[in-house]
Amino acid sequence: MVTAGSRGDGMRRANLALVLRTVHREGPRSRAALTEATGLNRSTIADLVGELQRAGLVVERASETQGRVGRPSPIVEPDPRVVAIAVNPEVDALDLGAVALDGTIVVRERLAQDALLTPARTAELVGIHLDLWRGGVLADARPVGVGVAVPGPVRAGDGLVREAPHLGWHDAPLAGLMTDATGLPSHVANDAALGAVAEHLFGAARGVHDVVYLNGGASGIGGAVIVGGNPLGGAGGYAGEFGQNRPGIVDPGDRRAADGVLEDEVSRALLLDAVGAGALDDAALRDALARSSDAAVRAETERQRRILATALANAANVMNPAVIVLGGFLAALAELDLDGLDRAVRAQTIPACAEGLRVAVAELGEDRLLVGAAEAVFEAALFPAR
CATH class of the missing domain: 3.30.420.40 (ATPase, nucleotide binding domain)
Known part of the structure; x- marks a missing residue:
């Protein structure tokens, strides 16, 4: 969100991530509530929110609070136009969707499969549907990456699918295939690991x-x-x-x-x-x-x-x-x-x-794996290392 530079820049990046992560995971917050939740002072919160707005990551709306003395604090919420493309290949279907930064599932499709998906075919189908969505339901959206929940062990360092035995995949470079098909950064992880993150954060x-x-x-x-x-x-x-x-x-x-x-x-x-x-x-x-x-x-x-x-x-x-x-x-x-x-x-x-x-x-029911896959994208794209 901010170019790398001095130690002060690093602290600012961390504070920007703290504010964005708070409204993403905890829901819309007033500036006053963000001050309390983060421990940062009011002027710092105002400055950080302004930068996040200019980056297209949050929006502000007027508070609905009535009857209070003084000027109400505006409500800060994630910009719903920021989306992650989430994917879950299985032996009988390909589930894919777009999950907005505010948690809304903008679109979701389940593509039944008569034959086992290959890594290349999985990436191809995601690319095709993303192009269709960009001309329709995601016309005003800003996709920031693709997250894939795979039923099998995935190497943490580079997202290589070591084995998805029921799909017949072995040492599949799925992240690269997905990036080639979509033009977006891709993040691949085990489906249960992503489901656990989703239920831990939101379920x-x-x-x-x-x-x-x-x-x-x-x-x-x-x-x-x-x-x-x-x-x-x-x-x-x-x-x-x-x-x-x-x-x-x-x-x-x-x-x-x-x-x-x-x-x-x-x-x-x-x-x-x-x-x-x-x-x-x-x-x-x-x-x-x-x-x-x-x-x-x-x-x-x-x-x-x-x-x-x-x-x-x-x-x-x-x-x-x-x-x-x-x-x-x-x-x-x-x-x-x-x-x-x-x-x-x-x-x-x-x-x-x-x-x-x-x-x-x-x-989160049937949304859990897509929400988890989206979270992998948001964590990598929007939140610098703590």
Whole structure:
């Protein structure tokens, strides 16, 4: 936002980011409220807001407060014309949208796929739709980058997709392909890691500093951990692959895959088979499971919930989170009886780690991965390193 220069310039960049991050993540604030939230003085806030306005990052509107003595403080809010293009490729569809800096999802499309997407085809489709949007719904917008949530490990240093096994991707340079197709800076990360950030900042884990997040999608189960308010990346950025853990299964009759990992046993595909559906989105799957009176459906959901509860208890015992958030089809499983799942997790968690533990479903629903992908763009494009 400000050209690099002296140490004073660095402090100013940090203060600009602080103000912008506050209204982006916490919502519109008066200048007076920004003064209180940031600890900066009134004249500094006025100067910073003015610069952010000139950069096209915030707008001001008159306060709606009535009846107060004195001049009301104007309200500062993110400029909704600033948008991030957000993308989530899966085995059955490509979800893409544009998320504004004020949190509004300006446009969203789900492109069903009959064949597995390649990295090149994914980038091509995003480029095509961005061009269409620029001639229509995004005609007045200012895209600042592309964020991609990928179902597989992504190298933190350069966004190389090391492996997206269900898509058949290996060492895919997706960020470069996406930039070539769109002309925008691109940021690629694991889908669960981005979902965790979204729920931590705007959803079920808002205000919580220690979080375990599990995401259930068509490609399996991914996970992420937030410790002390910061995402846990690991040495290469691959931390949180809970779906690859070996689940503890008490009843041998519950096992469906010899030596299978968690995502083999707790599976969206098995739930779809149980309800006799070839393809359903998460909301439709949740409704189908909730409506079904079929004993076979009930048996399969109960089997998966037993195994999931043990996996979550293991995570709670190791990480001691304040909240475990479940997204995707895992949320659909949990919502069949959230209190019951919570009790099953606690029963297998040591008492100290169970204190204050909460099991929750993702509040952002099907938007969580797009919101997380957009956040990766905003963080890189608009907020300098702290």
